[in-house]
Amino acid sequence: MTAHFVSFGSVVLLGVLLVAALWPREASRRGDLPLILPLGILAGFGATSVLFFAASLLTARPAPLCLASEIALSAGLAWGVSRRVPAPSARSAPAPATLDWVLATVLVQAVAFAAVIAWRAYRAEPYGGWDGWAIWNLHARFMLRAGPAWPHELMAPQLSWSHPDYPWLVPASVAREWAWTGHESAAAAATISALFGAALVALLVAIMARLRGSAAALLAGLLLVGTPFFVTFSTNEHADLPLAAYLLATMGLLALGRPAALTGLCAGFAAWTKNEGLLFVLVVTVWLAWQARTEKSWTGFRRFVIAAAIGLAPVAYFKLALAPSNDLVATPLAPRLLAAMDAGRHATIFAALWRDLRGFGEWTWLPYVAMALPFGAWRARRRLVGPERGVPLVLGAMFVGYYGVYLLTPQDLAWHLETSLVRLLLQLWPLALLWWALAVLSPAALPAGGEPRRWTWAAFLGANAIVGLALVASLSSQPAPDELALRRRMDASVCVAIDEGWHGVEQQARQRWAWSRGAATLSVEVDRRATTAPTLRFSLRSLAARTVTIRMGERTLWQGRVAESYVPVTLAPLPISAGTATLAFTTDAPTTPEPGGPRQLAFAIYNVRID
Amino acid sequence: MNRWGTFCGLLIAVVAGANLAPLAGRMPAPSHRRAPRSSDVVVRQEQRLQRVPAALRAHGVRGPIGYLTDVPPGEIAGDSAAMQEYFIAQFTLAPWVLEAKGIGCEWAIGNFRRPDAGRRPAGYAVIEDLGEGVVLLRRVGR
Numbered sequence: 001m002t003a004h005f006v007s008f009g010s011v012v013l014l015g016v017l018l019v020a021a022l023w024p025r026e027a028s029r030r031g032d033l034p035l036i037l038p039l040g041i042l043a044g045f046g047a048t049s050v051l052f053f054a055a056s057l058l059t060a061r062p063a064p065l066c067l068a069s070e071i072a073l074s075a076g077l078a079w080g081v082s083r084r085v086p087a088p089s090a091r092s093a094p095a096p097a098t099l100d101w102v103l104a105t106v107l108v109q110a111v112a113f114a115a116v117i118a119w120r121a122y123r124a125e126p127y128g129g130w131d132g133w134a135i136w137n138l139h140a141r142f143m144l145r146a147g148p149a150w151p152h153e154l155m156a157p158q159l160s161w162s163h164p165d166y167p168w169l170v171p172a173s174v175a176r177e178w179a180w181t182g183h184e185s186a187a188a189a190a191t192i193s194a195l196f197g198a199a200l201v202a203l204l205v206a207i208m209a210r211l212r213g214s215a216a217a218l219l220a221g222l223l224l225v226g227t228p229f230f231v232t233f234s235t236n237e238h239a240d241l242p243l244a245a246y247l248l249a250t251m252g253l254l255a256l257g258r259p260a261a262l263t264g265l266c267a268g269f270a271a272w273t274k275n276e277g278l279l280f281v282l283v284v285t286v287w288l289a290w291q292a293r294t295e296k297s298w299t300g301f302r303r304f305v306i307a308a309a310i311g312l313a314p315v316a317y318f319k320l321a322l323a324p325s326n327d328l329v330a331t332p333l334a335p336r337l338l339a340a341m342d343a344g345r346h347a348t349i350f351a352a353l354w355r356d357l358r359g360f361g362e363w364t365w366l367p368y369v370a371m372a373l374p375f376g377a378w379r380a381r382r383r384l385v386g387p388e389r390g391v392p393l394v395l396g397a398m399f400v401g402y403y404g405v406y407l408l409t410p411q412d413l414a415w416h417l418e419t420s421l422v423r424l425l426l427q428l429w430p431l432a433l434l435w436w437a438l439a440v441l442s443p444a445a446l447p448a449g450g451e452p453r454r455w456t457w458a459a460f461l462g463a464n465a466i467v468g469l470a471l472v473a474s475l476s477s478q479p480a481p482d483e484l485a486l487r488r489r490m491d492a493s494v495c496v497a498i499d500e501g502w503h504g505v506e507q508q509a510r511q512r513w514a515w516s517r518g519a520a521t522l523s524v525e526v527d528r529r530a531t532t533a534p535t536l537r538f539s540l541r542s543l544a545a546r547t548v549t550i551r552m553g554e555r556t557l558w559q560g561r562v563a564e565s566y567v568p569v570t571l572a573p574l575p576i577s578a579g580t581a582t583l584a585f586t587t588d589a590p591t592t593p594e595p596g597g598p599r600q601l602a603f604a605i606y607n608v609r610i611d
Numbered sequence: 612m613n614r615w616g617t618f619c620g621l622l623i624a625v626v627a628g629a630n631l632a633p634l635a636g637r638m639p640a641p642s643h644r645r646a647p648r649s650s651d652v653v654v655r656q657e658q659r660l661q662r663v664p665a666a667l668r669a670h671g672v673r674g675p676i677g678y679l680t681d682v683p684p685g686e687i688a689g690d691s692a693a694m695q696e697y698f699i700a701q702f703t704l705a706p707w708v709l710e711a712k713g714i715g716c717e718w719a720i721g722n723f724r725r726p727d728a729g730r731r732p733a734g735y736a737v738i739e740d741l742g743e744g745v746v747l748l749r750r751v752g753r
Contacts (some may be wrong), residue, residue, distance in 0.1 A: 100619050106624045110631055117634045123641035127653045127702075138702045146706035156708045158675060160700070215616075219623050225629025228634050363630045370626045374619040478640040486643055495643040523645055580645070 004188060007180040008195070010070055011173075012037075015044020017077035022262040023474055027085060034206040039262070039418035040201040045192070045242070046269035047073070048312045049172035053143075056175065060147035072440050095250055096214055103218035105464055110222060111201070112468040114231040116475045118194060121232040128193070128237025136239055137189055138162050141458040144178055151322040165323040167315055169273040170239040190235040196242040197234030203245065204430055207252035208437045211388075220437040223371065229426060235397035239274045240423045246270035246281055250398035251394060254284075254387045255438065260303035267304070268311015276402075277426065278315070281308055283397040286392050329355045331410040340407045349406050352417040360422040361429070374440045377587055384438055391435045398428055450606065481505060482511060485608035486520070487534070493527045494534045494579070494610045499582065503599055513606040515599065522583040522605070526576055533573035535611040539566040542603040546589035553583055572611075656699040662741040663704055663720060670718070670738065670747070677719030678709040679732050679748065687711050696722060721746040 017038045020029050029036060051069045055062035075274040096104070127133040139154065139162070146153040154164045170192070201221055208217035224230060234241060249266040253259070267284050270277030291473065292301035324330075339345060358366060384391070402424050409416045479486040482505060483497045498505060501520025506513055526534065540548055545563040549556060550571065557571050574581060591600035641647075649655055678700060682693040683721070688711075700722055701709045711718050719735055723744040735748040 009637065099620050103620060103624055106628060110627060113631055113634075117631075117638050120638045124638070125651050125653070126649075129650070133653050133702050134698050138705055141702070141705040150706070153706050156675065158708050158710055161698070162701075215620060219620055222624055222627040223716050226630045228630055228637075229699075231631070231634060232638060344635055361630075364633050365629050367623070367626050367630070370619070370623045373622065374616065376615065376619075453647060475640070478635065480642040480644075480647075481639045483643060493643065497642070497644055523644070527643075527645065 003181040004177070004191070005187075007177055008191065010067075010074075010213070011044035011048050012040055013044070014038030014047055014070055014074045014077070015042065017081055017263075018043045018047060019262060020081045021077050022259050022265070024259055029086060031505075034202070035210065035256075038203040038206060039249055039253075039266075041195055041199040042203075042242075042245055042266065042269065043262075045173050045196070046169060046246075046265070046272060046311065048176055049169045050272070052176035053168050053172045053314055053318075055483055056143050056150065056172070057148055061179075063170060063176070066176060066179070071091075096229045100214045100218065103215060103222065104460070104466075106216050107205075107221050107225065108464045109468060109471060110225045112471050113475070114234075116472055117231050118197070118235045122187070122190040122194075122235040125236065126190070128186075128189065128235075131239075132189070132193075132237030135162055135166060136237060137174060137186075139164070139166070139168070140174035140178065140189070141184065143168075143171055143175040154574040155322075155324055160324070160327070165275075165319070165326045167272050167274060167277070168238075168270060168318060170237075171241055174237075176415070177371065189237045193237045193241065194235050196245050197230070200241060200245045200248060200430055203248055203252060204433060207248075207256060210256060212382075212437060216437045216440070220433045223367055223433050223436075226363075226367065226431060227426075227429065228364075229360060229422065230429070232362075232425065238423065240427050243274045243277055244427045244430050246273055246277065247398075247427065248434060250280070250284060251391050251431055252434060254288075254390055257387060257433070259333070260300040261307040264304040264307025265311050266307075268308040268313075268315075271312050271315045274427075276398075276424070279401045280394070280398060281312065283394050283401065284390075287393055287397075291387070327411070328405065328409060333408075336408045337412060341429070342550060345413055348413055349403060349417065352414075352421055356417075356421045356425055360425040371436055371440075382439065388438050391431065391438060395428060395431050395435060398431075406430055479505075479512070483557050484514060484538075484605065485536075485610050487610035492531075492534075495523075495525045495527075496536065496608050496610065497523045497525070499523045501585070503601075511607060513604050515604045516585060516587075516602045517592075517600060518587065518602045520585045520602075522585070523583045524574060524576060524583060526578050526580075533575065533577055535570065535572035536574060536608060536611065537568070537570050537572075539568050539606040540603055541566050541606060543592045543595075543601055544589060546587050546603065548603055549586045551584045551586070557583070566606060636684040651700050652695070653702065656696060657703045659743045660700060660720075660722070660741075660743055663745060663747070664707075666684045666739050666741060666747045667704075667707060668719075670749075672707070672718045675708040675710045675716055676704075677716035677735075677748070678711050679719050679721045679723075679727050679735070681723050684712050717750050719750070721748050 016036060017035050017040075023029055023032065023036065048066070052062055052066045055069070056063040059065055060479060065295045067176075081217040090117050125132070127137055142150045152506070154162075177192065178184045181188065201224055204224055205217045205221040208220045237351065246266050252262055252269065253263040253266065262549060267277075267281050271281045288301050288304055292298045330443050361367070406413065406417060413465065477486060477488050479495075480497070482497055484505060485496045487494045498514050501516050501518060502514045503517060504514065506515075524534070524536070540560075540562045541563065541564065542548075542562045545561060548562045550558040550569070552575065555575075557574075558569055560569070571583075585603070585605075587602050589602075591602045593599075594601050595600045612720075639694075647661040678697055680687065680693055680696065682690050687693045687697060697709065697711050700720065704720070709720065719732075721732065721744075723746070725744075732748065732752055734752065736751045737746045738749045741747060
């Protein structure tokens with residue numbers, strides 16, 4: 001665990017120092033901390049993944065070399081940053097309005113809730129979703145296990161399905177973490193994934209707070225956290241959210257007018273994350289060149305290009321020297337251009353786009369109407385100015401680019417759309433939210449509040465901490481799908497779960513039950529030594545009259561007649577204080593067919609309570 | 612606009628909350644049992660194959676190794692379940708490269724679900740039975 005903290009701490013430290021070194025001299029680094037910290041996470045993973053990638057090509061034990069280079073780079077950056085005179089905080093944020101407090105409270109609770117759900121998503125699929133294990137974690141394993149020859153091993157034709165040409169930011173970050181800690185923990189890969197998700201939310205809120213004030217920032221954050229697909233995907237160990245984070249960082253920094261060098265670095269790291277990032281670099285570069293030409297000022301553009309080239313260097317080396325051709329460009333272009341004329345392909349893409357624009361977020365309530373309503377007050381709409389105009393332009397160009405890729409794909413188009421479009425839309429969703437929040441509310445549109453007193457902040461934090469903890473505790477006490485009851489107390493946690501012979505746990509409203517197929521067993525687990533033995537209370541029911549016997553080992557705990565009406569049963573106290581006990585249920589009568597269903601049913605256990 | 616803006620802001624907050632709440636049911640709580648049997652197919656397959664790397668190392672196996680399963684090598688590509696098992700086996704056994712066509716490799720991994728079926732593919736001898744239908748095979752004769 002300590003190694004994990006040190007490793008992640010090193011990523012964040014290096015990243016924050018890198019961002020601070022590139023931050024404008026006239027800006028207050030302390031005041032900009034909400035921006036610098038999430039940017040530091042992104043820059044840190046970008047820089048450390050490049051260092052580990054290089055080290056992995058040189059030695060079979062890349063961790064020490066990577067560590068040495070990280071220490072040297074951090075020390076150099078720290079020295080550079082410490083020599084700069086800190087600028088005073090130039091601007092104070094406007095006082096929060098009542099609505100801001102309400103929205104902040106909802107966002108904090110939504111984040112707490114989302115964290116629990118993301119944890120559950122990780123537990124359900126520890127190695128991530130399909131691409132998580134079949135591409136990104138597989139590549140990380142090759143990088144770590146095969147020694148410096150990993151590119152050669154991974155380019156074997158048998159592995160072409162794993163897309164060995166994909167960029168290396170995510171696999172190298174995972175492999176670095178595994179190398180540092182000495183074991184290939186799935187949790188490490190999920191933590192990296194979650195850190196990108198958290199940085200994405202924090203960055204969106206921080207950028208919008210600076211550009212449009214806290215209400216717009218909190219609403220944008222809420223819309224992102226309120227996207228179920230984003231929440232469950234945040235620990236799914238794909239590269240789409242890291243890419244989304246670099247896209248947002250690049251466009252957010254441009255909109256803020258922040259240093260071109262940092263912006264270029266983020267764009268370069270986008271290309272180091274996924275092939276779609278290459279398209280993004282191209283689009284942003286073209287837009288910035290056009291803007292520089294219009295303004296007749298090329299200084300910022302040059303800085304952007306130089307920094308982007310630094311981020312792109314490892315991608316270029318990998319693509320030109322090590323990687324096989326991408327499957328989308330390796331096949332002849334002429335027949336694909338001909339296929340692009342087929343109206344049916346366009347119709348297929350539009351149909352999928354229509355379907356997935358509504359569904360990609362896995363929303364129960366589509367947010368689009370609520371997002372459109374504020375435009376009802378047209379005077380409050382703000383025109384995008386200066387570099388802000390790049391956000392919709394780049395977003396639109398990315399859409400067009402993705403459309404073109406689908407049009408020309410050599411893969412089966414329906415399959416390609418089915419397996420990737422929702423992820424591409426999720427990549428662009430934070431950018432779309434940035435555009436929405438920039439366009440929808442002017443800072444003067446919402447009521448301003450008075451200067452908050454210190455106790456206001458304390459009350460806000462205290463109340464949110466209490467509610468958040470209660471929320472997390474409540475979610476933590478939900479039983480798993482195979483568990484009939486769960487009791488969590490300080491002295492002992494007790495869990496009652498179905499084992500053999502049951503059809504599965506069913507639930508309706510507050511009723512929770514399981515039907516048996518005949519003889520069946522329940523498992524009772526006490527995880528720590530309890531001061532008192534647990535007592536189980538539940539009801540038994542059967543469609544036909546029968547005798548049910550409950551035994552624990554050789555000892556009969558209960559025996560009785562069970563029929564259609566509920567029969568209360570109390571097993572008190574169970575002779576178990578810690579460990580696992582098995583309760584064996586037997587019956588003297590055969591099963592009966594389920595009315596209107598295919599199952600054979602013996603008896604059911606209802607509403608288990610642990611006292 | 613202030614009232615309208617407040618209304619819209621609160622509505623967005625409500626919509627976000629209403630979208631999040633169903634996740635508590637859609638993404639069920641993980642098991643609280645001490646040694647739960649994972650429902651994740653990757654974890655389960657990795658557990659089945661966990662003894663293979665040590666066996667491969669012990670026999671000094673290098674280079675691509677064959678991958679044999681209940682489905683004949685020529686038919687794996689058309690069987691999505693068999694393909695998924697092959698991909699997971701590759702994920703587990705990296706950096707050894709698995710040849711799904713099976714034939715032609717000196718060494719092969721047998722990953723069989725059906726008891727006894729195909730445990731002795733023609734031309735291969737079982738060198739080590741690693742349990743749960745997983746066997747290390749070596750080619751015999753030519």
